[in-house]
Every structure is written in structure tokens, then in C-alpha cells.
Amino acid sequence: MTKASLYQQLKQDIRQGVWPAGSVLNQQKLSEHYQVSRIPVRDALQQLKAEALVVMAGKASLMVPPLTATEAEELYQIRLQLEPMALRRAFPQLTFSLLGQAEDLLHQIEQDQHLSAADRGALNWRFHLTLYQASHCPHLLRLLHSLHQQVERYLGFQEISLNYADTSHQEHWQLLELLRNQDLDAAIALLQQHIQQAGELLTNHLRQQPA
Amino acid sequence: MTKASLYQQLKQDIRQGVWPAGSVLNQQKLSEHYQVSRIPVRDALQQLKAEALVVMAGKASLMVPPLTATEAEELYQIRLQLEPMALRRAFPQLTFSLLGQAEDLLHQIEQDQHLSAADRGALNWRFHLTLYQASHCPHLLRLLHSLHQQVERYLGFQEISLNYADTSHQEHWQLLELLRNQDLDAAIALLQQHIQQAGELLTNHLRQQPA
DNA sequence: TTAAATTAATTTGTATACAAATTTCAAGTG
């Protein structure tokens, strides 16, 4: 387990619930679990801490942060500001190649029958990122990636993905169509509605099933 | 030099140009300079890396990132989206106590005669933060803080601060006045103009004096 | 019984030493 991959692995394990929300992550436990010394564990934790994927719990201990409905709403409000901005800045530089790549991802989601909710979520997000990448705004993309990671953990639940998967997927096709037709305003409007809806779904879920 | 303070110190030293843009930060050099072992240096660097206050330079080395005019513009565009949002969400929860605190900061800027450009910049930012804090949006505040840190390094230059200091300061008083009068829309409009102007000043400076 | 204080246990923070990787630089080749 090399350093970069320990960071990746730990992040993935947090995402997948190996270390659930509220877990206190102590260095020795982690170093034993991943069969490395505490030093690379510390390195990974420092990075995760700076990204708010783990948070302080007390004076020195770190934990996987529970996400409240209020926080989720906040995160989606931020995305509601930034993702349209990313799309607007990407729009003039969208190539056929890029739109094709995005379309490929949508086909992939349709074809792969045995896709877990998590995997489908990852592909959906890659669809968004593929479009945004044309903006050539590294800081904006970094922020969006970071914001997405903070909620990613909660997107696998049945209550969220069930029934919504289809709607969301159809909206992705619509978005692609609007972009192909050079209708930026409509695309932005659709994107905003898309994000708002996803946000409401998550916050409602969190309000019903706190923690 | 304890761990948290090494992180703070290193950040401050980057801000103040001890390690200028483009500098490669190697661990041994830093550990000797700060009289600590490489371990706390690594911890601090990991955190700074995750905040984009240092960036990879090659496969393993880290450096203080130069800021291009394009990036500065990007960062200010992001702030232009998020700071109005922060003010909007803060507005209903702004107390007289908080507005008083903000006013105190403005008085402090006026009274302290021998204030460096950096110190004045820090107080100005604390003025903004004081208002935004009423929003009770931890993630938004964290982002804004992070965004500000990325440009802070460049705000001390004469070309930027000279002449603009007065304008900026007056706008802060205006902003406070509008908030006291419960005129949110005007406050937002002023804030947007305020940020835009600051952004243009910095990007123009960077275009003239690259690196 | 509760709350504060003290001690014991655990956990984090740091230094040193060594392994693995990267970077540099010089020699060799076309």
C-alpha cells in the first residue's frame, strides 16, 4: 500500500461505509487495518482533514463527519452557484469530441445492467465533470470535485436513487441535446433544476433518517 | 514550534514572501529553517497541498504556486458567486452586535496609522468574514477563507493597494449603512461591484507584472 | 449522588534511521 493509494483507499472506504459517519479514526487502528506504519496514515488523514472529509472530534482525534440535512442543503446551494458557472465557462469551448465522451458515459450507464448505485453515481458525476472540464478553470473544478466528495457517501441509498435514477438520466440526455443545439440559457436552467432536485432529494432523506 | 503553529507559520511565511512564488519547498530545508524534524514539516505540507497553497512540481516535489492573471480572474469569479450568497444568507441573522463588531474593524483601520498593507488587508477581510459569519454556513465560510488565502499573497503590492485603499474602505462603510437600513438588494449589488473591482485590480496587476 | 481532581491508559506528536524514489549530472552514442 503506497502513500497515494492509501489516501485513495481510505477515501474510498469512508465513501463505502467501512468507516461510517461518526467513527473516530485513530491512527493505530488504521495502520493495523491497512498494514502500514502510522506515518502514511497521518499523511492521508492530514489531506482528508484539509478537504473536510474527516473532521476534528475533540482536541486531537479525527472522525468521519456526519452530514446534517442543513449542511447538505448548504453544499447543494453552493453547487447551485458554481456548476452553472462552470457550464457557462465551458460552453464556448465545448468540442464535439467532449460531447461525444459525455454521450459515451450515458450509453455506458444504460448498457451496464449490473451497476451498483455507487458506480452509477460515479459515472453520473463523470458526465458532469466531462462537460465542466472544457471550462479550463482548475480551481473551480477542484472545488466542485471537493464538494461532490462530501455528499458522495450519501448518494447510494435506495431512498435516494430509486425512481430518481431515470429522471436524472433523462435530464442528462436533455442537457446534452440543449448543448448540441447551442442553447446555453436552457441548458443552464435545466442544470439548475437538476441540482436543486438532487439536493432536495438528499436533504429530505437526511431529514427522515438523521445520521 | 508545535505542529499547528508550524502550519500557521509556514502559511504566513508563504504569504509574506519568505518562500516566494515558484520556490521549491524541500522538506530538509524547511526542517532546518524551522528547527524541527521532517515529520511536522510533512504534516504541514500535506495540509497546504490539499488547500492548494502549495502545488506539486514534478513527481514528488512541492512548490509555492505562481498565480497567473487567468487564475486570479477565476478565483474572483468564484468569489463573485459565493460572497453574495454568504451575505444573503447572513442578512436575516445579522445582529446589532455583529454590525458593531464590523464597524469596530473599520474604525481600527482608520485609527491605526502605521498599518502595513498586509495588516490592512487582513482587517478588511475580517470585516467581510464578520458579516458572513452570521450565515452559519460552515462549508461556505471554509471555502471563502480558502479562496481568500490563495490571493492574499498578492494584495500587499503598492500598485494594488495605493489609491484603492480609500475607495475600498468607503465602500465598506456604505455596505454597513445599507445593511443597517435593511436594504439587502443594494448591499448585494455594492458587494458585487466591490469584488469585481478588487478582482480587476489584481488581474491587471498580474498582467503587467507576471510572476 | 454528583462533581471535581488525580492518576492510569490510550493516543497523538516528533525525532531518528533507513529504504525507495526522484532528480541531477556526467559519460557515452548517434
Next chain:
DNA sequence: CACTTGAAATTTGTATACAAATTAATTTAA
């Protein structure tokens, strides 16, 4: 002369050991 190649030097990555701090458990006092 540019371009590889390869070894030397530097630098980063990791393990172990120990110091300092935090957390917990236990005792003591109100």
C-alpha cells in the same frame, strides 16, 4: 551538438522508538 543512458546525489517515503498530550477511569471531597 543534441539526445540517451546510467550512475551518483539528493530528496521523499516509511518504520520504529520515544515524548507529549489527550482521553478514560478512579478516587476523593462536597
